[in-house]
Amino acid sequence: MTIAGGTIGGGPRAADAGTWEGSGVATQIWVLALRSLRALVLDPRILVSSLLAPFLMLLVFSQIFAGIANTPQFPAGVGYTDFLVPAIMVNTAMQSAMQTGIGLTQETQNGIIARLRSLPIWPGSILVGRSIAELIRSLLRLVVLLASALLIFGFRPAGGAGGVLAGIGLAALLGWGLGWIFIALTCWLREVELIQNVSGILLFPLMFASNAFVPVEALPRWLQVVAVINPMTHGIDAVRDLTHRGDAGGSAAVAVATALAVAVVAGFTAVKGLERDS
Amino acid sequence: MNPAGGGEPMIVARGIGKRYGSVTALDGVDLDVHQGSVHGLLGHNGAGKTTLVRILTAQTRPSAGRATVSGFDVVDQPERLRRKIGLTGQFASVDEQLSGRDNLILIARLLGAGRRQARARADELLESFGLVDAAGRLARTFSGGMRRRLDLAASLVGRPAVVFLDEPTTGLDPAARLNVWQIVRDLVRDGATVLLTSQYLDEIDRLSESLTVLSDGRILAAGSPMELKHQVGRRTAVVRFEAVADLKVAGPVLSGSGLRPALDEARTSVTVPVETSRDIATIVRALDDAGLELSELQVAEPTLDEVYLSLMSAAAQSAGSERAEAVK
Numbered sequence: 169m170t171i172a173g174g175t176i177g178g179g180p181r182a183a184d185a186g187t188w189e190g191s192g193v194a195t196q197i198w199v200l201a202l203r204s205l206r207a208l209v210l211d212p213r214i215l216v217s218s219l220l221a222p223f224l225m226l227l228v229f230s231q232i233f234a235g236i237a238n239t240p241q242f243p244a245g246v247g248y249t250d251f252l253v254p255a256i257m258v259n260t261a262m263q264s265a266m267q268t269g270i271g272l273t274q275e276t277q278n279g280i281i282a283r284l285r286s287l288p289i290w291p292g293s294i295l296v297g298r299s300i301a302e303l304i305r306s307l308l309r310l311v312v313l314l315a316s317a318l319l320i321f322g323f324r325p326a327g328g329a330g331g332v333l334a335g336i337g338l339a340a341l342l343g344w345g346l347g348w349i350f351i352a353l354t355c356w357l358r359e360v361e362l363i364q365n366v367s368g369i370l371l372f373p374l375m376f377a378s379n380a381f382v383p384v385e386a387l388p389r390w391l392q393v394v395a396v397i398n399p400m401t402h403g404i405d406a407v408r409d410l411t412h413r414g415d416a417g418g419s420a421a422v423a424v425a426t427a428l429a430v431a432v433v434a435g436f437t438a439v440k441g442l443e444r445d446s
Numbered sequence: 447m448n449p450a451g452g453g454e455p456m457i458v459a460r461g462i463g464k465r466y467g468s469v470t471a472l473d474g475v476d477l478d479v480h481q482g483s484v485h486g487l488l489g490h491n492g493a494g495k496t497t498l499v500r501i502l503t504a505q506t507r508p509s510a511g512r513a514t515v516s517g518f519d520v521v522d523q524p525e526r527l528r529r530k531i532g533l534t535g536q537f538a539s540v541d542e543q544l545s546g547r548d549n550l551i552l553i554a555r556l557l558g559a560g561r562r563q564a565r566a567r568a569d570e571l572l573e574s575f576g577l578v579d580a581a582g583r584l585a586r587t588f589s590g591g592m593r594r595r596l597d598l599a600a601s602l603v604g605r606p607a608v609v610f611l612d613e614p615t616t617g618l619d620p621a622a623r624l625n626v627w628q629i630v631r632d633l634v635r636d637g638a639t640v641l642l643t644s645q646y647l648d649e650i651d652r653l654s655e656s657l658t659v660l661s662d663g664r665i666l667a668a669g670s671p672m673e674l675k676h677q678v679g680r681r682t683a684v685v686r687f688e689a690v691a692d693l694k695v696a697g698p699v700l701s702g703s704g705l706r707p708a709l710d711e712a713r714t715s716v717t718v719p720v721e722t723s724r725d726i727a728t729i730v731r732a733l734d735d736a737g738l739e740l741s742e743l744q745v746a747e748p749t750l751d752e753v754y755l756s757l758m759s760a761a762a763q764s765a766g767s768e769r770a771e772a773v774k
């Protein structure tokens with residue numbers, strides 16, 4: 169096979185074919201986010217399973233724990249579904265966070281990260297692009313979760329539409345911030361199974377040693393101690409306040425600030441890890 | 447060393463070393479590759495070829511020595527260096543979740559192309575690499591060889607001045623290999639500089655003006671394929687006879703003329719190392735004087751395979767004697 173004159177070549181003679189000056193960081197992030205998003209949304213299997221997971225969680229937990237709503241520790245006048253939905257929202261966002269790390273490791277293994285690293289781009293773009301794609305998917309999952317909660321499970325948040333939207337935004341932001349911890353782990357550990365295990369080990373106690381499924385007061389005393397210092401408890405509290413009252417006061421501000429601080433510190437660590445010599 | 451007599455140096459390495467813990471992957475490697483030439487890198491598995499490519503493409507830092515590519519230092523100017531290079535690593539690195547075309551468009555966009563330019567460049571490359579029919583399919587569904595070609599195309603999107611190809615034809619069918627060879631020639635014709643590693647010696651022989659043989663991280667030999675062949679291999683004459691009886695006579699006759707024949711009864715042929723063309727005349731005259739009828743006479747140049755194998759066995763021997771010295 170022959171190639172038409174000078175179309176693939178490089179070097180001086182290719183100059184007249186027009187060489188590109190490189191792309192800005194914003195373009196890099198945009199192009200890479202679209203790339204990840206396309207993979208996440210275009211594959212119907214990945215899309216359906218990711219949308220189904222929060223729905224199933226809501227279904228199962230609302231059945232298992234419904235009885236708790238009748239115990240004295242439970243806040244009066246709140247249905248269990250109303251209590252549970254914010255926790256599932258936060259949990260859904262956390263799973264998206266984990267997923268960010270796992271997806272990134274798989275890419276490291278099939279070599280595309282190596283290809284991207286050989287290009288003249290800011291390595292952080294690769295990570296930011298992926299985290300944005302995952303944030304968008306997380307929002308999509310939250311919307312589907314809330315739609316099914318409203319339509320099927322009789323979720324009647326007292327906070328109204330504004331409160332629910334603010335709740336979605338806060339949950340997604342929390343997941344996005346925490347996602348950077350998983351991205352940083354991935355950049356330093358670089359092994360799929362290890363990441364999956366570490367992620368699972370981290371997420372499990374964060375979720376259960378919190379006020380996600382029962383009020384803190386209903387937990388055994390030693391777990392109460394853990395739950396109170398668990399950041400998840402505060403995140404869930406903030407989302408609950410937003411959906412139940414339409415206003416979370418200072419707790420939402422603290423949650424936002426924490427998520428951003430985590431994102432910055434972990435993000436910095438992650439880029440260092442990606443640039444690390446191997 | 448620049449047998450092609452080409453332009454300015456594009457890849458210059460001096461005393462490159464690389465250690466991974468207790469493993470010495472590279473030790474004191476020098477390299478000069480001039481603009482518009484193909485340089486071959488040969489060596490056994492684990493010799494350090496990929497490590498050298500990774501250092502020269504600023505993927506990993508050398509533990510010793512300095513190197514520049516297109517004038518940019520691999521340690522101090524990695525970003526500017528990356529603007530000048532294209533890399534096809536030993537293992538295909540394409541985005542499985544994107545179509546062949548989208549893979550190329552992605553790279554073009556990241557290199558600064560506009561949407562339309564990126565699409566045009568992608569189509570151009572798909573055409574060159576015979577991937578037009580598969581262009582719309584997800585790379586996940588590509589065969590190994592197609593993936594390899596897509597990977598190669600991806601490394602050429604930005605029209606790099608220096609192209610690094612780490613075993614680019616491993617796993618390709620013969621037609622695809624020829625295609626890649628043509629692409630390498632076209633690259634060089636357009637002024638690019640190519641560093642090529644390969645396990646196929648005929649590939650290096652055909653494509654490269656100069657080559658470096660690595661063994662255990664050190665340079666075993668360097669030069670043009672011709673130089674290395676003359677340095678190590680010998681030309682041989684192979685004479686075939688109709689009958690084994692003739693062959694049996696030929697042996698002593700040739701030895702008597704001061705040559706060193708090796709008989710091969712299965713093929714009724716004798717192989718004689720030749721130093722000069724005078725040796726060939728001697729063979730013909732001696733056999734003619736003995737009244738022997740030759741059915742075939744061939745003079746063979748040494749192949750790069752022979753060069754390589756003899757370099758390797760020499761290296762193994764000297765390593766052996768060094769060890770023996772150490773014991774004493």
Ligand SMILES: Nc1ncnc2c1ncn2[C@@H]1O[C@H](COP(=O)(O)OP(=O)(O)OP(=O)(O)O)[C@@H](O)[C@H]1O
Pocket residue numbers: 446466469470471489490491492493494495496497498536
């Ligand atoms: N990341 C790494 N960590 C530890 N050792 C490494 C690493 N990369 C390479 N090595 C070692 O360095 C040596 C050279 O490896 P390299 O991959 O450069 O060889 P190669 O010539 O490309 O071999 P092959 O023909 O098998 O591709 C080997 O001994 C290898 O085990």
Ligand SMILES: [Mg+2]
Pocket residue numbers: 495496497536612
């Ligand atoms: Mg290799």
